[in-house]
Amino acid sequence: MKFQGFPDRAFHFYAGLEEDNTREYWHGHKDVYDTCVRTPMEALAEALEKRFGPVKVWRPQRDTRFSNDKSPYKTHQGITTESAGSVGYYAQLSAEGMRLGAGFHGGTEQVGRYREAVDHERYGPDLERIVRKLERDGWSLVGERLRTRPRGCPADHPRLELMRYRSLGAERLHPPAELGGPRALDLVRDGWSRLAPLVDWLEAHVSEEGRR
Template identity: 35%
Template sequence: MTGAFNGWTEQAFDVLLRLEGDPPRQLRESLRKERELHVRQPMIALLNDVADAVPALDDFSVWGFRKESWWWQHQGAVIRIARQVEIGLRFDLDGLHLKAGWHYPDPGQVPRYRAAVVAESSGARLAALTGSLGARGYGLTGDLMKRMPSGLPADHPRARLLRHRSLLAAAPPAGDDVALTPAAVDQVVDAAEELAPLLSWLSHHVAASARAHA
């Protein structure tokens, strides 16, 4: 277990700068230890501190090293909330990014999602939640069909939501000024609190099983 999160250091940005472009395997391997120390370990420390603050967010994974350059240039992590419902984090030269929602759906999840969007009570609730997040600067993304699903009217009041085959809300970028300080812990905790109603809706209506999430 790593120590308390104190922010990513300038060395983290220096390592990532050296990994820009299409770095050869020899360069990547020469930077493996530095990247582990300055880039990956702080992400582990961050999520340990987040889990200490909010125990419901303790089921997380921090990605290791892979063959493709992208994975060396971006440090990813995920906090699992329910089946295919997650909070995703990424640290790179642009700072710390956070998004959350439902993606890579299992068979049966898309029909459950559509049924919940069509239902007046649950559908109106989701529309209100996504509208509120959008007003607070969250970007709503996901796998969006070009046309309405078969059998649903094009003028449905929640037509855009019905076209989603995944649904994610991306927090406004925190920037490197936050990533360089312990304030990133509060930033993640605050975003998780704002996203909790959406994650709860997705866990209840879409996921096959859910973890309790306050």
């Protein structure tokens, strides 16, 4: 199927799910999810694979085993690339539109490699230039970070704000009005392309594969 954008019913579906996250609502509107969310998202993923490699379309059910929130369904539909380690691109469709982004999240070893690279006299300034350009272009930095500073990191470290991150990404939100036609493919493809320098840096310095 050729990607033709997301109809308004996709966003109305998620607005309703936010109000009534129950199996009754889901099964009563599953035809809307299948035709207006899942099918176009699968077509979008297929169209992106030529440039970005395999793209995974995530299942809509939440894993509630270890969560106090037992809501059965995610209030967004996500896709991610299968990049090196825990580094890659993502997109999430929800009632508010589509959130595009890229970054990394991982365990202690990856956080250690990330901070080692940020601390490096050459690699650290490279990342700083990348994220500052993204911020000037309207992207927001996101991720888990410490309130203070990592152990052993001096208070006057030139890249202290970046050192605080335990996971790091950049993302921006596109409203439903921009997603209704086939040009939404160009929007996603262009957005991910602009994030490529960040992904390349993270793959080179954070992922296990990149450090070999």
